[in-house]
Amino acid sequence: MPAARRGRTEPATGAGDTRARYRRILRFASWYLAVTWFFELVLPRIGLTVVTTRTRTRRMRRFARGFHVLAADLGGLMIKVGQYMSSRLDVLPPEITRELEGLQDEVAPVPFAQIRALAEAELGVHLEAVFASIDETPVAAASLGQAHRARLAPAAAADSGIDAVVVKVQRPGIDEIIDVDLAALRKVGGWLSRVRLVYDRVDMPALVEEFAATSLEEIDYVHEAVNSERFAADFADNERVRTPAIVWERTTRRVLTLEDVSAIKITDVEALALAGIDPAEVAPVFTEVMFDQLFTHGFFHADPHPGNIFVTPVVDASGGRSFALTFIDFGMMGEVPATTRSGLRSLLLAAASRDGRALVAAIRNVGVLLPSADTNELERAMTALFARFGGMGFAELREVDEREFRQFAVQFGDVVRSLPFQLPENFLLVIRAMSLTSGVASALYPAFNLWDSVEPYASQLLRDERGNIAQDVAKQAVETVGIVARLPQRLDALLTRVDDGSLATTSPGVERRIAKLERASRRVISALVFGALLIAGVLMRPDDVVFGTVLMGASGIPLLHALLAGRDRS
Structure with missing residues (x-):
């Protein structure tokens, strides 16, 4: 595999470069661990707790800014780590998560010569043999790979029925970079697992392995292609949802060729209006599709940011105008088991009814909270949240004093972090998906009220649940009738065995x-x-x-x- 050109955001693939990368990550982590150990453990033991308290916010911000610089400089998995940390509201304080929210997965593109070499090695042919043309300027460049628009050669286009395609190619050397980054992260996780303040709340080695599994799946383009087709099958009967077709003959673990489905970016309100599409109609459809993924299919797009969703204008047979939502980039997907999905439905129903106590009970039943957790404070916080902000749309929330928001967020965050729980990976992806859904919906239509979509969906879920309960009761009644019908015959056989002495009554x-x-x-x-x-x-x-x-x-x-x-x- 050819080495990537060295630069500020280019991955280094030489042995010396990888060792330097590994050491740099460990130096950063060991320095801030030493600083934290000194301030949080040493100073309080000698009576200087006040110094620890006064400097905590400043130290956390300095760490977050330092990691932001490190991640942007190294690229690779470090950007993913920063994005992952920004979602760990259950573990990390807001000073850290807020600083890392803006960390973008955008880096300098790899020169096309290196992309060509890797793609030809993977496909086993010259690009000109399979593509009539390919744009050397990438349409997108991220820390793990980049994408180029192309057109299939006439023979390939005739076989696949696709002409315009997008070719995603891994960044050269990214496998080695990921190996180095994961080795460093496992080392740091081992250090943290020996710190009581950490291991009382988080299983760091397990957390690192969860992150590693997600990252390795994301660089496997065959896995992404399978995800795409599974997602398409879930919505095969929904005319409002589309996905790009996969050109399997030109797809490998490191190269993905798929139909170019570029259309109107979902948050481009002006372009939607020019196409005769009302953004206010797109918002509830998008929200309902995301709900279907989470609560019905249990397989959902975990990265539904505006760059991954297009609005495709549709003209029906009668000339009427409509639209479809076209999803792309299925590298980060979440899966919710049936049992967890039932718990999430309970969460949705509790949220729709603004019932703080029921919401906390649902959280406990899902298994997020330990059975011994005292949830009184959380119940009070959730009740206060619904009482003050429940039912408000985004436009109404914008009118609330920012200081009130900030004060409530700090108090709520303190309550959450004091509880003995850790959100599983799937829940983090659920939270990420719903957070992005809310942001996209509000960008489409500032007056959009998420409750307007939650409540009818929750009502439908409740009707479905009642139907399922009725079916279960009917099934159990049939089984009971069968047992009762067979009972006289079985009793008669039992009594006969007792009478003739053939029933063993001792052991x-x-x-x-x-x-x-x-x-x-x-x-x-x-x-x-x-x-x-x-x-x-x-x-x-x-x-x-x-x-x-x-x-x-x-x-x-x-x-x-x-x-x-x-x-x-x-």
């Missing part, structure tokens, strides 16, 4: 085990009596030497019984 093995349990229980009782007599004798002896001595001597009898009576004589 020697079970009886032996019961006898052993009885002997063990007698030994425990004897041991307790021994301890009681001995302690009583010791306590009584200073005041009554004779009686105390008698008690101490008598304790030997139950002691002998405890030692000898439990021997197995079988």
Whole structure:
């Protein structure tokens, strides 16, 4: 694989470069861990807690800014780590998450000569043999790969039925970069797993492995292509949802060729208006499609930012104008198991009804909170949240004093971080997906009220749940009728076996085990009596030497019984 050109954002692939990258990540982490250890553990022990408290916000901001610079400089997985950290509201304070929110996965493009070399090595042919043309200027460049527009050669276009395509190619050397980054992250995770403040709340090695699994899936373009087709199958009957077709003959783990479905960027309000599409109509459709992914199919696009969704104008047979939502980039997908999906539905129903107590109960039932967690403060916070902001649309929320928002966010964040829970990876992706959904909807239509979409969807879910319950009850009733119908015959057979003596009513093995349990229980009782007599004798002896001595001597009898009576004589 050819080496990438060195530069501020280019991945380094040489052995010396990878070692330098590894050391730089560890130096950054060890320095800030040492600073945190000194301020958070050493100073409080010598009575300087006030210094720790006063400097905490400034230190966290300095760390977040430093990591922002490190990630932008190194690229690779470090940008993904920053984006991942920005979503860890359950673990990290807002000073860190807020600084990292703006970390963009945009880096300088790799020279096309290197992209050509990698693509030809992967496909096994010269690009001119399969593409009639290919644009050397990338349409998008990210830390893991970049995309170029192209046109298939006439023969390939005839076979696939596709002419215009987009070719995604991994950045040269990204495999080595990811290996180095994951090795460094595992090392740092091991350090953190020894810090009580961390391991009491987070299983760092497991967290690193979750992140590693997601990252490795994202650079496997065959996996992304499979995701795309699975997503398309989920919405095969929905005319409002489209996905690009995959050109499998020109797709490998490092090269993905797919139909060019470029259309109107979903947040380009002016272009939508010129196409005769009302943005206010797009917002609820987009929200409903995202709800369907999360709560119905359980397989959802976890990165629905505006660059990954197009609005495609559609003209029907009668000349009427409509539109479809076209999703692209299926590298980051989330999957919600059926049991978790049921819990998420409960969360949605509780949110729709503005019931803080029910919402917390649903969170607990999903398994996010430990059973021992005291949720009184969280219930009060959620009740206050619904009482103050519940039902407000984005336009109304913008009119709320920013200081009130900030104060409530700080208080709510303190409550959340004080609870013994950690959001699983799938929940982080759910939160990310819903957060981006809200942002896109508000960009389309500032007066859009998410509750207007939540409430009817929740009502439909409730009707579906009632139907499922009715079906379960009916099924159980049928099974019960069958059991009752067979009961007389089975009872008659049982009584016949009892009468003719063919029914075994004893079990020697079970009886032996019961006898052993009885002997063990007698030994425990004897041991307790021994301890009681001995302690009583010791306590009584200073005041009554004779009686105390008698008690101490008598304790030997139950002691002998405890030692000898439990021997197995079988």
